[in-house]
Amino acid sequence: MRHKDTVSLREMMKGYTALDTEDTLSDQQEQVAMPPMAVVRGGKTLPLPEWEVSHFSTLLEGRRSQRAYDGSPLTLEELAFLLWAAQGVRAFRKDTATLRTAPSAGARHPLELYAFVNGVEDLEPGLYHYLALENRLELINQTPEQGKRLADALAGQVFAGNAPVCLVWTAVPYRSEWRYDNKAQKYTLLDAGHSCQNVYLACESLGLGCCAIAAYEQEKLDALLGLPSGPSEDKTAEFAIYACCVGRPK
Numbered sequence: 159m160r161h162k163d164t165v166s167l168r169e170m171m172k173g174y175t176a177l178d179t180e181d182t183l184s185d186q187q188e189q190v191a192m193p194p195m196a197v198v199r200g201g202k203t204l205p206l207p208e209w210e211v212s213h214f215s216t217l218l219e220g221r222r223s224q225r226a227y228d229g230s231p232l233t234l235e236e237l238a239f240l241l242w243a244a245q246g247v248r249a250f251r252k253d254t255a256t257l258r259t260a261p262s263a264g265a266r267h268p269l270e271l272y273a274f275v276n277g278v279e280d281l282e283p284g285l286y287h288y289l290a291l292e293n294r295l296e297l298i299n300q301t302p303e304q305g306k307r308l309a310d311a312l313a314g315q316v317f318a319g320n321a322p323v324c325l326v327w328t329a330v331p332y333r334s335e336w337r338y339d340n341k342a343q344k345y346t347l348l349d350a351g352h353s354c355q356n357v358y359l360a361c362e363s364l365g366l367g368c369c370a371i372a373a374y375e376q377e378k379l380d381a382l383l384g385l386p387s388g389p390s391e392d393k394t395a396e397f398a399i400y401a402c403c404v405g406r407p408k
């Protein structure tokens with residue numbers, strides 16, 4: 159690596175278990191008073207006009223995190239649409255960049271997308287990798303008791319382990335660091351937020367429900383993905399940063 163800071167910034171991206179120790183309590187756990195919900199600057203305020211209700215405003219209005227699913231499988235078409243919504247390529251810029259359904263700082267697209275499939279018609283359960291450049295799925299592995307192990311990796315969130323599909327974003331930080339050096343880690347996390355929001359809105363448009371997941375155990379989730387754990391120091395480093403489980407709402 160070029161800088162020792164790069165390694166610590168990459169570790170920061172892992173959050174949770176990489177930084178916290180079991181005996182660290184948050185201010186909320188310490189019962190410290192909650193901060194205000196919004197900043198009050200004291201300037202003159204003015205009302206905003208109503209806007210016309212549209213298909214898109216209805217999607218935004220309806221979007222919510224859904225954690226209870228009816229147990230029915232997704233169709234393969236639904237999964238395909240969600241993957242495309244998250245990371246699909248809409249144009250190639252020569253051989254050097256892709257333009258996708260979600261924005262990315264400098265079009266570097268330092269994310270990879272995986273799907274833990276538990277209930278999708280015409281698709282065997284297992285871990286799949288979305289090959290965005292080809293819009294294809296790659297089977298990575300089929301682990302016994304995948305749902306149980308996934309729930310354990312997702313900090314015991316059983317609803318997520320049992321969901322028909324759980325998407326996981328990994329970061330390949332060097333893809334962005336190559337251009338942006340130590341600003342890249344921040345940009346990469348922002349990119350993940352954009353991509354997950356696309357999944358939320360795509361789910362809303364299909365009548366599906368989803369829930370973003372950032373509470374996970376880094377080493378367990380990376381192990382399930384078949385990725386090495388420990389401090390990431392090289393140009394090929396890849397590790398989980400975000401997840402989102404999807405199902406048909408109850």
Ligand SMILES: Cc1cc2nc3c(=O)[nH]c(=O)nc-3n(C[C@H](O)[C@H](O)[C@H](O)COP(=O)(O)O)c2cc1C
Nearest residue numbers: 221222223224225313315369370371372373374400
């Ligand atoms: C970065 C991020 C991480 C989240 N992690 C979790 C999680 O680990 N488990 C969970 O049940 N919900 C998680 N959520 C969902 C939030 O709890 C949810 O967005 C919030 O309660 C507001 O509800 P809404 O999405 O229905 O508006 C996460 C959301 C975000 C944006």
